[in-house]
Amino acid sequence: MARDFYEVLGVARTATEKEIRSAYRKLARKFHPDVNPGDKSAEAKFKEINQAYEVLSDPEKRKKYDRWGDQWELADQLEAAGARPGATPFGGGRDPFSRGNGMGADPFADFGSIFETLFRRERGGPRGASGSRRGQDVETPVEITLEEAFHGTTRVLNLQSPEACRTCGGSGEIAGAICHACEGMGVVTRPRRLEVRIPAGVKTGSRVRVAGEGRPGIGGGPAGDLYLLVTVLPHARFERRGDDLYAEVDVPVVDAVLGGEVTVQTIDGRVALRIPELTQNGRQFRLSGKGMPVLGQAGRRGDLYVKARVVLPDRLTPEERRHWEALRQLRSASARV
Numbered sequence: 001m002a003r004d005f006y007e008v009l010g011v012a013r014t015a016t017e018k019e020i021r022s023a024y025r026k027l028a029r030k031f032h033p034d035v036n037p038g039d040k041s042a043e044a045k046f047k048e049i050n051q052a053y054e055v056l057s058d059p060e061k062r063k064k065y066d067r068w069g070d071q072w073e074l075a076d077q078l079e080a081a082g083a084r085p086g087a088t089p090f091g092g093g094r095d096p097f098s099r100g101n102g103m104g105a106d107p108f109a110d111f112g113s114i115f116e117t118l119f120r121r122e123r124g125g126p127r128g129a130s131g132s133r134r135g136q137d138v139e140t141p142v143e144i145t146l147e148e149a150f151h152g153t154t155r156v157l158n159l160q161s162p163e164a165c166r167t168c169g170g171s172g173e174i175a176g177a178i179c180h181a182c183e184g185m186g187v188v189t190r191p192r193r194l195e196v197r198i199p200a201g202v203k204t205g206s207r208v209r210v211a212g213e214g215r216p217g218i219g220g221g222p223a224g225d226l227y228l229l230v231t232v233l234p235h236a237r238f239e240r241r242g243d244d245l246y247a248e249v250d251v252p253v254v255d256a257v258l259g260g261e262v263t264v265q266t267i268d269g270r271v272a273l274r275i276p277e278l279t280q281n282g283r284q285f286r287l288s289g290k291g292m293p294v295l296g297q298a299g300r301r302g303d304l305y306v307k308a309r310v311v312l313p314d315r316l317t318p319e320e321r322r323h324w325e326a327l328r329q330l331r332s333a334s335a336r337v
């Protein structure tokens with residue numbers, strides 16, 4: 001069962017956006033994989049924090065989460081269906097969208113239960129009147145960088161696909177004896193590589209659906225789907241909020257005072273930013289359309305917000321010093337007027 005997102009971030013349910021952001025930043029810094037190399041529990045914690053933040057930092061998602069808890073992603077469907085929070089939307093069966101099912105990297109880790117089901121039926125068990133059943137959905141985590149989320153990327157998954165045993169032709173026996181190749185199951189698993197495309201614009205918590213690559217159906221039913229649960233790793237330079245990016249840009253004090261132009265490193269190249277005169281430290285500029293791509297909307301992008309960080313010179317030539325001195329005298333003279 002997933003932990004409560006508020007609990008994960010250690011904030012109250014009434015926390016403001018600002019409180020949530022600051023709690024997230026503190027935790028993300030502490031559990032960042034770069035700070036905890038090789039520490040699996042920190043890594044898991046880090047993912048959990050990102051998942052929680054992805055939802056709680058987005059007012060729309062947060063509202064759904066507050067109402068529907070773990071089922072928040074299905075809020076629209078649930079509400080359309082007239083469901084009420086607290087009811088089980090999937091009538092008894094395992095919730096196919098539940099998080100943290102412990103699958104780890106092997107999406108078919110508990111494949112054994114399918115074998116058992118098949119086996120029991122092959123051996124003359126009652127063939128249910130309902131007949132076929134759709135296979136379960138499977139979720140597997142992937143981590144990508146912000147650049148990968150920007151351009152879109154691919155991941156190769158190593159799956160174990162079931163197929164009929166060739167030795168016995170799927171019957172599970174050869175001349176009355178149990179087939180040793182499949183131990184009487186009639187089915188063997190075969191390793192298979194599957195390349196999955198992750199589209200540009202995905203966020204932490206996004207699910208990429210790979211149709212028909214979940215668990216096989218029972219009795220001729222269709223296979224379930226495979227979902228890649230995306231975590232976008234934090235970036236050294238950019239902070240992402242929704243589709244917008246936030247960064248800082250150094251502005252030499254002379255340009256901040258007199259106005260000028262600085263080069264901003266965006267996620268896909270450099271652009272010139274005009275600095276108006278008397279730009280105060282911390283002033284924010286919006287670079288429209290220089291943020292992240294909007295998932296599923298080709299050509300649309302969020303914005304990039306850059307905050308001016310006015311930097312002083314770290315050394316002065318004697319001549320520069322004379323000019324600053326002259327400036328000081330000028331200013332104190334004008335202050336006296």
Ligand SMILES: [Zn+2]
Nearest residue numbers: 165168179182
């Ligand atoms: Zn066999």
